[in-house]
Structure formats: C-alpha cells, structure tokens
Amino acid sequence: MRERRNNICVCVFMLLYCMACNNANSPSNPAKIYSDTTYKMTNPQNTSRGKELFEAKCIACHGVDGNYKNNNAADLSVTVIDSISIINIIKNGKGAMPMFGSLFPDPDLAQIELYVKTLRK
Numbered sequence: 001m002r003e004r005r006n007n008i009c010v011c012v013f014m015l016l017y018c019m020a021c022n023n024a025n026s027p028s029n030p031a032k033i034y035s036d037t038t039y040k041m042t043n044p045q046n047t048s049r050g051k052e053l054f055e056a057k058c059i060a061c062h063g064v065d066g067n068y069k070n071n072n073a074a075d076l077s078v079t080v081i082d083s084i085s086i087i088n089i090i091k092n093g094k095g096a097m098p099m100f101g102s103l104f105p106d107p108d109l110a111q112i113e114l115y116v117k118t119l120r121k
C-alpha cells in the first residue's frame with residue numbers, strides 16, 4: 001500500500017516537473033530572440049543552415065522559392081513583414097500556418113528568419 005502511494009507521488013512530481021519545463025520554454029519573446037541571436041552570428045550572410053531547415057519544414061506550403069502558396073500560404077517572395085514578426089509567426093503560427101513553438105533553438109530560428117528574407121525578390 002505504501003509503495004503504491006509512493007508511485008502516485010512520483011507521478012505527480014513528474015507531471016509538475018513537465019509543466020515547469022514547458023513553462024521555461026514558453027515565454028517566447030520574438031524581439032528578444034532576434035536581438036540575442038541575429039546580431040551575434042559570426043556570419044549572418046551565410047544562411048545555409050536556414051536554407052536546410054526551411055527546405056525541411058516549410059516548403060510543403062511555401063515552396064523552395066517561397067511562392068508556392070500551397071494551403072493558401074503567404075508568398076514569401078513578396079512579403080514585407082519585419083524580422084521580429086517573421087520569428088513570431090514561426091513560433092506561434094498564423095491562420096493555417098502551424099506553430100513551431102520551441103522546435104527550433106533560437107539560433108536556428110534566427111537563421112530561418114534570415115533565409116526567409118533572402119527569398120524576397
């Protein structure tokens with residue numbers, strides 16, 4: 001009986017721990033991510049990592065050139081939104097675009113954001 005109670009304690013503890021973890025990741029502040037990472041990159045011109053991630057996660061809707069417009073995706077070759085808004089949309093989603101939450105570590109997010117801007121004509 002005592003053992004079962006201990007198991008319940010462990011479960012409750014783990015549940016609380018998981019919730020705390022999620023909270024630690026969730027204060028998604030796009031402006032902070034942008035200022036923390038983008039300007040600190042040694043070579044912001046090199047967006048090969050951003051390209052790789054974009055081609056893995058984004059082209060299904062946006063296409064390699066950003067203008068595929070599948071699922072009514074915004075045309076990234078003509079978009080004019082600023083960097084912080086781009087980061088915000090990737091993290092939190094918009095309309096039919098899914099949120100990517102904390103899937104991308106901040107430096108990767110900054111790389112994708114830089115790459116998205118290279119798609120503009």
Ligand code: HEC
Nearest residue numbers: 057058061071072073074079080081086089094095096097
């Ligand atoms: C399931 C399809 C889908 C995927 C996958 C997707 N998007 Fe989108 N995206 C959309 C749609 C739809 C919109 C338009 C949202 C709206 O305005 O309602 C959009 C809008 C955007 C915008 C805003 C453009 C503007 O000018 O308003 C950006 C930036 C963007 N996506 C970047 C990305 C990036 C980067 C990825 C990959 C990490 C990605 N998207 C993955 C569907 C998608």
